[in-house]
Amino acid sequence: MRKSTDKPARHEPRLLSPAERRDRGRALREKMPREKHSEWKAPKDRRSPLDLLRANDEGRLPELLPIRYGRMAQSAFGFYRGSPVVMAADLSHTPSSGILVQACGDAHLKNFGAFATPERNIIFDLNDFDETLRAPWEWDLKRLAASVVVASRQNGFSERDGARAARGAVTAYREQMAEYSRMKVLDVWYDKITVDDVLRSIPSAAIQKRLQKRVEDEQSKSTPEYLFPKLVVHQGATPRIKDAPPLIYHMPDIQRRAEHSGATAKTLADYRASLAEHLRVLFDRYRYRDMAIKVVGVGSVGTMCTVVLFTAADEDPLFLQVKEARASVLEPYAGKSPYESHGQRVIEGLRLMQAASDIFLGYTHGHGVDRDFYVRQLRDVKVGALVETMDVETLRFYARLCGRALARAHARSGDPATLSGYMGSSRVFDEAVAEFAVAYADQAERDHRKLLDAIRDGKIRTINEA
Secondary structure, eight states: OOOOOOOOOOOOOOOOOHHHHHHHHHHHHHHSOGGGGGOOOOOTTOOOHHHHHHHHTTTSOGGGHHHHHHHHHTOHHHHHHHOHHHHHHHHTTSOOOSOEEEEOSOOOGGGEEEEEOTTSOEEEEEOOOTTOEEEEHHHHHHHHHHHHHHHHHHTTOOHHHHHHHHHHHHHHHHHHHHHHHTSOHHHHHHOOEEHHHHHHHOSOHHHHHHHHHHHHHHHHHTSHHHHHHHHEEEETTEEEEOOBTTTEEOOHHHHHHHHHHTHHHHHHHHHHHHSOHHHHHHHTTOEEEEEEEEOOSSTTBTBOEEEEEEEEETTEEEEEEEEEOOOOTTHHHHOOOSSSOHHHHHHHHHHHHOSSOOTTOEEEEETTTTEEEEEEESOSSOEEOOGGGOOHHHHHHHHHHHHHHHHHHHHTTSOHHHHHHHHOSSSHHHHHHHHHHHHHHHHHHHHHHHHHHHHHTTSSOOOOOO
């Protein structure tokens, strides 16, 4: 009898049911009880926050650092926004269940907002991914919850109000993840939070009206036709980006060198290669005209962030934002990115976490400056939260909305059933993270005072933009 040459059939591991995955999540509580997430006590060997910030300044444009520290000095919330490198180090000392997701790395209240999808619908989602990396899911949730308490204190609310709003963010995250654990995989992937969903869920008619007005205003202000006369001046027949130092300015020596050596063309070619084929056809209809440094945010100040002008015709502009992508602040604690380019790290993380992405999203390497960058449209109907002007009711609502959006982002790369099983249906986990948030807000305020002391002693220079 002839022996069979067929290889034995491979036995694929059995897929676990949602109930089994929830049980697996519950079992993780034995190793890491949910109550442990309340803990925050600075380790004895905690590195100075100012040392961490100075190390993070390496490679930034030195002329912009006084702006960065000026913005961080304005309030504890400003400091918190600009110091993800400090909290990343601190979070590495906090309890973790061992479940990893694609993390934002900087999930504070101001890094959520509304923006337009390629279909021109307006959705609410995370909108900053400079620090994204695969990491413990709790790190994002704790950064969000602590930001709620810091913002609440800045607005003059009571300790009870701040803790309650932070707990609400965690509860919304837990309840949304429980809902995802019962949904089909594709239904989770397709889920999004539309601006109409947000408007319907706002308890106050006055707040609904204000938000609707802001969205309408931003829709009109974000069009290229609106931005063109605001940002561009003609020098003869050539359109040029207007200088408005210190926030928008040209770097003539670097630009002349880059254009003369062909570095600009190589950088744009690399960006074009990162686009899908059908979008290359669209991009090829535009021609490069000009580039200028544009200072944005708080944590990004000092990195090479630029606005680039393209035109298809005299009255047909395209503005792209080209942002430097550096190593994630999470890398020393969560491991290195699998991508050679940090621009690609940001883009792949963004695509994995966001419900919809900008059609011009791409990445490149800056030939001539030896930096990685990622690219997106400048102001494509972006509506950011005015956290500093929120009343208690609005902050509570907004915190829950951010918790829900963070759960949606994590559910795309993590397992909702395992996460839901770990958190459970009670408020044990919510209370623990809220307690952490209050303790860490205290830490952020102490660190902010250290920054103010260094500025007063002349060790750090600031610029008052007013």
